[in-house]
Amino acid sequence: MGLNQNTAAWLSYLFGWITGLIFFLMEKQNRFVRFHAMQSILLSVAFTVVYIVLSVLSSAVGIFGYLNGLVSLASLVIFIIMMVKASRGEYYKLPVIGDYAEKYANQGTM
Numbered sequence: 001m002g003l004n005q006n007t008a009a010w011l012s013y014l015f016g017w018i019t020g021l022i023f024f025l026m027e028k029q030n031r032f033v034r035f036h037a038m039q040s041i042l043l044s045v046a047f048t049v050v051y052i053v054l055s056v057l058s059s060a061v062g063i064f065g066y067l068n069g070l071v072s073l074a075s076l077v078i079f080i081i082m083m084v085k086a087s088r089g090e091y092y093k094l095p096v097i098g099d100y101a102e103k104y105a106n107q108g109t110m
Contacts, residue, residue: 005030010036013040013079016044017040024037047071051072054071
């Protein structure tokens with residue numbers, strides 16, 4: 001791919017599922033990069049689902065609008081932490097999401 005694996009791994013978190021998908025599809029053999037790319041995709045999907053649910057609930061009960069702001073902040077912090085860990089070469093698995101990311105990252109590699 002031309003990038004070292006740590007750079008490719010942290011870049012996969014930069015724009016969430018978009019860069020995750022790009023690196024997942026482009027990297028066919030490096031499990032470290034594929035793992036972080038898939039974890040970025042799954043993390044993005046999870047936060048998107050939470051945003052949608054909270055948005056629907058906030059139309060009925062206003063307090064959920066505040067929770068949406070907290071979830072946004074949490075997602076930013078988690079993505080930054082994951083970018084730092086990936087840039088340091090750490091194979092850090094998030095709870096639940098990490099297991100699925102590992103499973104999908106190992107499919108299709110030699």
